[in-house]
Amino acid sequence: MLIFDHVHFYYQQEHPILDDLSFTIEPGEFVAMVGANGCGKSTVAKLMDGLLLPKQGHVTFGNLKTSNPEDLVSIHEQIGIVFQNPEDQFITTTVLDEILFGLQNIRVPREEMDQRVEEALHMVHMEDYKEAMPHLLSGGQKQRVAIAAILAMRPQIIIFDEATSMLDPEGREQVMKIMKELHRQGMTIIHITHHMDEVLFAKRLLLLHEGRIKFDGEPATFFETVNVTDYQLDKPFSVRLHQNLHLNTPLTADWKEMIRSEWNAN
Numbered sequence: 001m002l003i004f005d006h007v008h009f010y011y012q013q014e015h016p017i018l019d020d021l022s023f024t025i026e027p028g029e030f031v032a033m034v035g036a037n038g039c040g041k042s043t044v045a046k047l048m049d050g051l052l053l054p055k056q057g058h059v060t061f062g063n064l065k066t067s068n069p070e071d072l073v074s075i076h077e078q079i080g081i082v083f084q085n086p087e088d089q090f091i092t093t094t095v096l097d098e099i100l101f102g103l104q105n106i107r108v109p110r111e112e113m114d115q116r117v118e119e120a121l122h123m124v125h126m127e128d129y130k131e132a133m134p135h136l137l138s139g140g141q142k143q144r145v146a147i148a149a150i151l152a153m154r155p156q157i158i159i160f161d162e163a164t165s166m167l168d169p170e171g172r173e174q175v176m177k178i179m180k181e182l183h184r185q186g187m188t189i190i191h192i193t194h195h196m197d198e199v200l201f202a203k204r205l206l207l208l209h210e211g212r213i214k215f216d217g218e219p220a221t222f223f224e225t226v227n228v229t230d231y232q233l234d235k236p237f238s239v240r241l242h243q244n245l246h247l248n249t250p251l252t253a254d255w256k257e258m259i260r261s262e263w264n265a266n
């Protein structure tokens with residue numbers, strides 16, 4: 001269980017970013033986090049992984065606490081972040097070395113490495129690209145390599161921090177499929193995004209606003225009850241279409257059915 005317990009955070013004291021933020025994410029959840037530009041979503045992601053530390057309050061993962069220096073290595077192993085631009089993460093010249101680099105850092109025994117590499121590349125369908133140069137791959141393939149490098153660490157949680165925002169539609173679809181597959185296998189997925197269509201895949205949506213969680217519930221309820229433009233967000237195309245066709249009828253039942261079939265389709 002990942003817990004934010006009364007977390008306060010600022011970069012400059014006069015500009016608080018997170019103000020007494022509390023929430024819990026259970027193992028195996030698929031959570032979308034949305035909010036206006038600059039509201040602090042990436043900051044939350046970095047606090048989850050211990051890359052930033054709360055000014056007040058605590059972030060805990062099981063019996064690990066990000067403010068305990070001796071817990072940080074375990075936290076980095078168990079919570080991985082896929083960032084917007086995979087190129088920022090690449091430091092080696094082949095896909096294989098990229099994945100091995102992370103494993104060497106956490107001192108995985110040599111005899112276990114090959115199996116972890118194979119397993120991770122298989123999960124993102126990049127088995128044939130071991131010797132490829134990461135920088136020469138397509139956007140979607142680069143992001144899949146970044147995901148494989150994290151999967152090789154065998155984390156319990158993966159945070160996708162606007163990981164689809166630089167991809168073309170095909171690349172986005174590939175990454176979304178991987179997210180869904182990982183979730184099916186039991187991994188906890190936290191997806192930070194501005195693409196409201198991608199929010200449909202989550203079971204739970206968190207809206208971050210003025211340093212706190214302003215909404216916590218099902219995406220269907222969110223789009224039905226919240227005026228999304230107040231938060232610089234828009235509605236998924238399917239929701240707009242539904243509301244335009246049905247005018248005054250509530251969308252929740254049909255919409256949930258549609259999401260269920262979409263979820264099961266891929």
Ligand SMILES: Nc1ncnc2c1ncn2[C@@H]1O[C@H](COP(=O)(O)OP(=O)(O)OP(=O)(O)O)[C@@H](O)[C@H]1O
Binds near residue numbers: 036038039040042044
């Ligand atoms: N290293 C930093 N130093 C100072 N201010 C920062 C730093 N990183 C982020 N900020 C500021 O903190 C606020 C929150 O940033 P953050 O990147 O967490 O927001 P976000 O919701 O992820 O934004 P976006 O949706 O645009 O990616 C913004 O005002 C940002 O300019």
